[in-house]
Structures are given as C-alpha cells and as structure tokens.
Amino acid sequence: MTPDLDAAYAGRKLASRAATILCGVAVVIAVVPVLAVLLYALQRGASALSLSFLTELPRPVGERGGGMANAILGTIELVGLASLMGVPVGIAAGLFLSEYRTTPVARVVRFCADVLAGVPSILIGVVVYAVLVVRMKHFSTIAGAGALAILMLPLVARTTDELARTVPDSLREAALALGAPRWRIAIHVVLRTAAPGIRAGCMLAIARVSGETAPLLFTAFNNRFWNESLFEPTSSLQVQIFTYAMSPYDDWHAQAWAAALVLIVLVIVLNLAARRVLRATRHA
Secondary structure, X not given: OOHHHHXXXXXXHHHHHHHHHHHHHHHHHHHHHHXXXXXXXXXXXXXXXXXXXXXXXXXXXXXXXXXXXXXXXXXXHHHHHHXXXXXXXXXXXXXXXXXXXXXXXXXHHHHHHHHHHOOOHHHHHHHHXXXXXXXXXXXXXXXXXXXXXXXXXXXXXXXXXXXXXXXXXXXXXXXXXXXXXXXXXXHHHHHHHHHHHHHHHHHHHHHHHOOOOHHHHHOOOOOOOOOOXXXXXXXXXXXXXXXXXXXXXXXXXXXXXXXXXXXHHHHHHHHHHHHHHHHHHXXX
C-alpha cells in the first residue's frame, strides 16, 4: 500500500471509531432519562405500593391508607373503549390510504392524519368537551374514551398505511386475477399479510395514549368511587396522579408516585409486547 492509501485507511478507521463512540454516547443519553424516571418513581412509590393500594378505594381526606383500585379499573375501561373506537377506524383508514395511495382523497386524508398526529392532546380534550360534554351536560367515560380514540386514530392509520404498502403488489394482482373485489383483497390479502406489524403498531398507539392526562381532565374528569355507568365520570390513574400530586398531603404524594410507577410499568409492558410482535414478524 502506498503512503496515501495508508493515510486514507487510517483516517477512515479514526472516523469509524469516532462515529461508534458518538453513537454510544447518543444511546446513553437516550437511555439515562428513561432509567432515571423509572428508578425515581420506584424509589418514591415502592413504599406505597401494596395489595390494598391495588384493591381498595381512596380514603377521605385526612385518613391514611386506601388505594386506587377504581382508577386502575377506570384506566382499563378508558383505554379499552378507546381501542374499540380508534383501532378499527384507524386500520380501515390505513387500508384505504395504501390501496388508493395515489388518489387526491388519499393525499388529503394522509395530510390530515399527519396534522392530527401533531395536534396537542389538550386541544383534543377541549374539542371533545365542547362537542360531547357540554351537550351531555356531564363528564363521562364515553367522552374520555372518545378523546383518547382521536389521539390513537392517526397513529394506527399511518402505521397501517406504511405496513400495508410493504405487501407485494403481486399478491394483489393474483387476487384481482381470480376476480376478487378490491375491498376483499384489502381485508383478506393485505390485512392478513401485514397483520403482525399492524398489531404491534396498535399496541404502540395504545401505550402512547395510556399516559395522556390533559384530555381526560376535560372529558372523563374524576370519580372517587366505582364507576357504574359509561355515561358517568370515571377515575383514571393519569388524573389521580395529577390530583394527588397537587395536594398538600404526604400520604397522597406517596400514592401518586405509586400510581405513576404502575402506569410506567403498564406502558413498558405494552411497548415490550409490541417489539416482541415486530421481532416475531421479521423472523417469520
């Protein structure tokens, strides 16, 4: 090798090592805040986390103890109803975008989905408050789930759109050659082929809305008792954390940290499940 080639090779090795070091530093910078939040919540909330916390209702002001069983159940209800509302509509919209991707309507819908994905969640809560809560004259689980469903909708639609595009056109052409209509191809060919990735995208969307607080303040509000109707206010971990953290009571502060820990664990589990589904899809 000539001296010029030796110098070029040494420069490339140096640049490669520098890039590797910078990537490692970036990974540390990205991981440290997540671990710091998790460890801090564990440190502050582990002492208040117990069986009674998971199974009992909140105690009145001034009494120690109690739990957030109603908030845990309310969170499950809200996220479950939001998934029933947002996931099917989002998947249908994503299939339309992928199958009619070049049409003017698809371009407009795709642009609207991108804009909606960037709208602040508190604005969604205000809109749902004006449309549903004001007309119903009370807060409700339905209103809270509707706000979360709107937040979930663009994420599911764009994920479905991108994954459905990865399905080979040869599969669509084969189904068309057999005389299948476009809607049947979209459901039985495209959706089935891209289903594992779409499931992972739906899990990520659910994990994303599970931590939203602002929309619920305007829609579901809060309830210190068991929720007996979908048309009544309901408690949630997000709002309960906000309420307890703003209080002057140390016992409530500890329970707020315990609720935050439960919510963090829930989000982490959903994200890990989504990544496992994606990994299984890639190896399939």
